[in-house]
Amino acid sequence: xxxxxxxxxxxxxxxxxxxxxxxxxxxxxxxxxxxxxxxxxxxxxxxxxxxxxxxxxxxxxxxxxxxxxxxxxxxxxxxxxxxxxxxxxxxxxxxxxxxxxxxxxxxxxxxxxxxxxxxxxxxxxxxxxxxxxxxxxxxxxxxxxxxxxxxxxxxxxxxxxxxxxxxxxxxxxxxxxxxxxxxxxxxxxxxxxxxxxxxxxxxxxxxxxxxxxxxxxxxxxxxxxxxxxxx
Numbered sequence: 001x002x003x004x005x006x007x008x009x010x011x012x013x014x015x016x017x018x019x020x021x022x023x024x025x026x027x028x029x030x031x032x033x034x035x036x037x038x039x040x041x042x043x044x045x046x047x048x049x050x051x052x053x054x055x056x057x058x059x060x061x062x063x064x065x066x067x068x069x070x071x072x073x074x075x076x077x078x079x080x081x082x083x084x085x086x087x088x089x090x091x092x093x094x095x096x097x098x099x100x101x102x103x104x105x106x107x108x109x110x111x112x113x114x115x116x117x118x119x120x121x122x123x124x125x126x127x128x129x130x131x132x133x134x135x136x137x138x139x140x141x142x143x144x145x146x147x148x149x150x151x152x153x154x155x156x157x158x159x160x161x162x163x164x165x166x167x168x169x170x171x172x173x174x175x176x177x178x179x180x181x182x183x184x185x186x187x188x189x190x191x192x193x194x195x196x197x198x199x200x201x202x203x204x205x206x207x208x209x210x211x212x213x214x215x216x217x218x219x220x221x222x223x224x225x226x227x228x229x230x231x
Contacts, residue, residue: 016221023212050213062083075087129198156178161184165190203227
């Protein structure tokens with residue numbers, strides 16, 4: 001019954017596959033997740049396009065060091081495949097929900113950081129990077145400076161992969177650039193948003209791999225960029 005319901009409820013979204021023929025290979029996988037009516041956290045999976053998830057499964061290994069801004073199903077997914085994981089979260093309730101899920105995992109190589117934003121003086125917002133401001137209107141009065149600077153405690157060229165899927169993403173990119181190893185990757189979810197143009201300008205000399213398509217539990221397509229740091 002779940003499959004039938006998913007087909008009926010999301011029939012209008014099928015046009016996305018026709019517009020992007022290369023994504024047809026994910027059609028049944030997409031329907032499967034929609035039929036489950038679950039969540040990325042419950043499934044221990046990143047909330048990203050399927051093509052990115054597949055790339056991560058191939059790329060990651062137990063010798064790698066990874067940092068992510070924005071926790072969830074990706075945290076468990078990355079934890080199972082890496083030697084060291086740093087996860088930075090801004091939301092207390094979500095942090096507690098993910099922490100509960102982590103009780104069933106080997107977390108000995110995880111540093112899970114809760115860094116909540118602080119209220120800022122909107123009249124004194126910086127004009128140039130790093131802004132430390134989220135585009136989400138719910139956080140219009142908040143500053144994410146400590147959250148974005150969490151990566152600065154690590155040495156340059158420390159991480160094999162840095163994944164940005166949280167708040168104030170452009171400022172996170174700003175501080176992440178020197179922390180990625182040569183040959184390593186910086187990943188920005190929702191990179192198809194115009195608001196991240198300023199951040200993408202910082203990596204114009206890096207090789208970009210752009211992914212666009214469906215992902216788990218969402219009925220629309222979106223983009224994610226992977227940039228490889230020059231060696």
